[in-house]
Amino acid sequence: GAEVAALVASRVVDVPDFPKPGILFKDLMPLFADGPVFREVIDGIVAHYGAGSFDVVAGVEARGFVLAAAIAYATGKGVVPIRKAGKLPRDTFAASYALEYGEATLEVHRDAFIAGHRVLVVDDVLATGGTAGAALDLVEQAGGTVAGFTVVMELGFLEGRARLSPRTVHALLTV
Numbered sequence: 001g002a003e004v005a006a007l008v009a010s011r012v013v014d015v016p017d018f019p020k021p022g023i024l025f026k027d028l029m030p031l032f033a034d035g036p037v038f039r040e041v042i043d044g045i046v047a048h049y050g051a052g053s054f055d056v057v058a059g060v061e062a063r064g065f066v067l068a069a070a071i072a073y074a075t076g077k078g079v080v081p082i083r084k085a086g087k088l089p090r091d092t093f094a095a096s097y098a099l100e101y102g103e104a105t106l107e108v109h110r111d112a113f114i115a116g117h118r119v120l121v122v123d124d125v126l127a128t129g130g131t132a133g134a135a136l137d138l139v140e141q142a143g144g145t146v147a148g149f150t151v152v153m154e155l156g157f158l159e160g161r162a163r164l165s166p167r168t169v170h171a172l173l174t175v
């Protein structure tokens, strides 16, 4: 809990004015590049939920993919991509959202989930919650049940958690 949070806090890299002036970008990739740190992050997420609480893991493109695959492998589950518009080859559901910077659309394959399967949705950062809200809507549209939404870092001041309410959010670190 607190140890993983401190580790994340000490290793996140702040990048001013990316991708636009005025945005302080939180780069978590340096954490993922460090083997022991990455393992702590994945183990922390798995310990929070327990492998018995979900059937499949959905990762949000692009940085959520890194986490989702590792969580899925560690727990013997499968991994499903929630992608930016236009990337998936078969019939999709789509959900648009306003990002902290700009607007975007996410998609998931219509047949991505077995009906009623419990889906753990994963991303690296929760900021305004637009991405997460769209991702969770897509899971439900595609017949999955949201088992949880988890991020490594939550930017509390952007109030994404409130926006997602009554859905719950797990964050290893909230800043």
Ligand code: PRP
Pocket: 060, 061, 062, 063, 064, 098, 099, 100, 123, 124, 125, 126, 127, 128, 129, 130, 131, 132, 160
């Ligand atoms: C970043 C981040 C989250 C999202 C959070 O992704 O990885 O997915 O923004 O912002 P929000 O809570 O305000 O929606 P981005 O859209 O930059 O794309 P990427 O992961 O493909 O780099």
Ligand code: MG
Pocket: 060, 061, 062, 063, 064, 123, 124, 131
């Ligand atoms: Mg992202």
